[in-house]
Amino acid sequence: MEEANRLRIVLKQLIENNEYLAENYRKWARVAATGGLDTVSKEIDEAGQFIQIATQKLKGALGLMEP
Secondary structure, three states: OHHHHHHHHHHHHHHHHHHHHHHHHHHHHHHHHHOOOHHHHHHHHHHHHHHHHHHHHHHHHHHHHOO
């Protein structure tokens, strides 16, 4: 059971890290767009969307573990 508790902690940390990363991606996508680099901005934004998808999967996994 100790491993399950560790896994819950790790999942929570991964979710928190991903949320921070997604915000950072949005920030740099805005910077790129402001600098006229629309294609670059779009690519960064899309990468951020993948992070958000991963975060939802991690939240789902955590939800399956919690009573």
